[in-house]
Amino acid sequence: MTGLPERTEKKLGLVIDLDTCVGCHACVTACKGWNDQGYGVPLSDQNPYGADPSGTFLNRVHSYAVQLVDAAAQIINFPRSCLHCEDAPCVTVCPTGASYKRAEDGIVLVNEDACIGCGLCAWACPYGARELDQAAGVMKKCTLCVDRIYNEALPEEDREPACVRTCPTGARHFGDFADPESKVSRLTAEREGFALMPEMGTKPVNRYLPPRKKDRPEEASLLAPLLDIKATGLAGWLDRVLGKI
Amino acid sequence: MNPAPSVVIFTVLSGLGFGFLALLGVFGSAGMAAFFLWALGYGLAVAGLVASTFHLGNPQRALLAFTQWRTSWLSREAWASVVTLLLFAPQAVSDWLGLEWGRGFGMAGAAMAFVTVYCTSMIYAQIRAVPRWHHWTVPAVFLAYALSGALVMGAVRPYAAWMLVLLGIALALHWHFGKSAFARAGASMESATGLGRIGAVSVFEQPHTGGNYLMREMIFVVGRKHADRVRMIAMVCSVMLPVLALMFIPGVAAVIVAVAVHLLGALAQRWLFFAEAEHVVGLYYGAH
Numbered sequence: 001m002t003g004l005p006e007r008t009e010k011k012l013g014l015v016i017d018l019d020t021c022v023g024c025h026a027c028v029t030a031c032k033g034w035n036d037q038g039y040g041v042p043l044s045d046q047n048p049y050g051a052d053p054s055g056t057f058l059n060r061v062h063s064y065a066v067q068l069v070d071a072a073a074q075i076i077n078f079p080r081s082c083l084h085c086e087d088a089p090c091v092t093v094c095p096t097g098a099s100y101k102r103a104e105d106g107i108v109l110v111n112e113d114a115c116i117g118c119g120l121c122a123w124a125c126p127y128g129a130r131e132l133d134q135a136a137g138v139m140k141k142c143t144l145c146v147d148r149i150y151n152e153a154l155p156e157e158d159r160e161p162a163c164v165r166t167c168p169t170g171a172r173h174f175g176d177f178a179d180p181e182s183k184v185s186r187l188t189a190e191r192e193g194f195a196l197m198p199e200m201g202t203k204p205v206n207r208y209l210p211p212r213k214k215d216r217p218e219e220a221s222l223l224a225p226l227l228d229i230k231a232t233g234l235a236g237w238l239d240r241v242l243g244k245i
Numbered sequence: 246m247n248p249a250p251s252v253v254i255f256t257v258l259s260g261l262g263f264g265f266l267a268l269l270g271v272f273g274s275a276g277m278a279a280f281f282l283w284a285l286g287y288g289l290a291v292a293g294l295v296a297s298t299f300h301l302g303n304p305q306r307a308l309l310a311f312t313q314w315r316t317s318w319l320s321r322e323a324w325a326s327v328v329t330l331l332l333f334a335p336q337a338v339s340d341w342l343g344l345e346w347g348r349g350f351g352m353a354g355a356a357m358a359f360v361t362v363y364c365t366s367m368i369y370a371q372i373r374a375v376p377r378w379h380h381w382t383v384p385a386v387f388l389a390y391a392l393s394g395a396l397v398m399g400a401v402r403p404y405a406a407w408m409l410v411l412l413g414i415a416l417a418l419h420w421h422f423g424k425s426a427f428a429r430a431g432a433s434m435e436s437a438t439g440l441g442r443i444g445a446v447s448v449f450e451q452p453h454t455g456g457n458y459l460m461r462e463m464i465f466v467v468g469r470k471h472a473d474r475v476r477m478i479a480m481v482c483s484v485m486l487p488v489l490a491l492m493f494i495p496g497v498a499a500v501i502v503a504v505a506v507h508l509l510g511a512l513a514q515r516w517l518f519f520a521e522a523e524h525v526v527g528l529y530y531g532a533h
């Protein structure tokens with residue numbers, strides 16, 4: 001059913017730290033790798049070695065230049081994937097019931113066996129989190145690695161989304177936002193984590209942590225105490241003569 | 246949004262077809278003429294519906310689209326169109342064979358035909374992420390097209406002309422509100438990234454060098470360059486020329502000319518409806 005659950009027991013999601021992310025795209029690659037052999041059809045590529053390659057990805061890393069009001073511009077790397085919204089418009093528009101939000105943990109999934117590939121859910125998502133696989137004709141989206149996080153065949157440290165597991169800088173965190181004591185809830189509270197495009201009324205679960213304020217360069221040069229020394233003797237004479245030429 | 250021919254043709258033909266069927270349902274016709282007119286109405290509506298399946302990735306599962314009518318406008322549209330086509334069937338048979346079954350089925354079918362067109366329009370109007378579509382003028386335009394197209398086809402002269410004028414007004418309003426829709430929705434690169442809290446955002450580097458589904462489907466910008474010209478074509482062809490034709494050309498010729506240019510205008514309008522609609526996801530790519 002594409003009705004949304006009243007409430008979900010857990011609210012699983014990601015916290016993405018925009019302060020820490022270095023834009024290495026490791027999460028993009030890990031996601032592509034895992035989802036080539038995990039849940040549903042593999043993420044296909046079209047013309048991968050040709051002049052105009054393109055393919056299905058569930059996670060994309062953008063880079064933005066942000067011009068601060070009173071300081072130099074900053075580069076912010078910005079991973080973008082499904083936010084597992086509480087009021088997910090992608091779910092309610094689906095005519096077949098293929099798109100659904102799980103009542104137990106809030107993960108938004110696509111049942112590929114029921115998907116007709118109409119693309120309406122991708123239109124309804126404000127965040128570009130859904131891509132229609134061009135080879136299989138079904139909708140693909142982040143599953144929050146539902147086939148890892150509960151998978152007892154994996155060692156415990158691997159039971160988190162592939163992107164989180166792989167991030168070399170620890171910029172991605174996975175957890176339950178319904179539990180105020182979880183790591184993701186605490187990080188969000190401490191660092192004023194925010195939701196994307198709240199004006200779209202989707203109530204995203206994922207949160208982004210803003211970049212921290214950077215240290216300002218000192219106003220005066222670090223060499224200031226040395227620069228003020230009056231030269232004497234030969235150096236002083238040279239200084240005076242050279243100054244006159 | 247990408248103006249895929251399948252959706253442009255789907256919305257135009259099914260709208261016209263259902264409008265025309267509604268007209269036949271209410272006023273009827275008799276004998277062989279009835280057979281051909283009903284067949285024409287059914288042909289248009291069904292051709293439109295068939296075209297809509299061309300953009301599906303897995304059309305063999307299309308029957309599943311009937312399951313989610315509680316939440317999905319697309320599912321409601323599927324139901325409404327089938328119910329409408331079924332309701333008209335006994336009326337068509339009665340008209341053709343002169344069975345005198347009254348106009349009950351035709352009336353009910355006519356009501357459902359407009360429900361169907363409304364559902365079609367809501368597939369687009371429900372989408373908040375495309376601010377230009379998320380507006381009451383979208384159902385108004387779709388319904389006005391269905392009704393005026395049908396009246397033109399039925400050569401119901403004075404009413405057809407008046408309805409065309411109403412269509413012109415609906416179009417003007419739709420375009421007027423469309424201009425500021427994106428700004429009113431309040432989405433910007435700053436809100437899309439949330440980085441507005443620290444400064445003004447611009448794209449430094451795109452996430453991928455090739456194209457992708459999102460860009461092809463939702464960040465279609467080619468059409469916007471010619472938007473004003475297409476708007477003009479749509480207004481002249483679907484409203485002004487048919488009105489003039491109906492007023493000044495006598496006989497059947499008027500109807501043929503009026504229907505032809507009206508259809509052309511409707512196609513232009515619908516192409517633009519998709520082509521100039523900005524999806525908020527474009528913000529992530531520095532476009533919208």
Ligand code: SF4
Pocket residue numbers: 081082083084085088089090091108124125126127128129130141202
């Ligand atoms: S981010 Fe998009 S795809 Fe994910 S739940 Fe929200 S609306 Fe749906």
Ligand code: SF4
Pocket residue numbers: 093094095096097098099110114115116117118119120121122138139
């Ligand atoms: S593409 Fe598939 S999942 Fe998306 S709305 Fe259509 S049927 Fe549902």
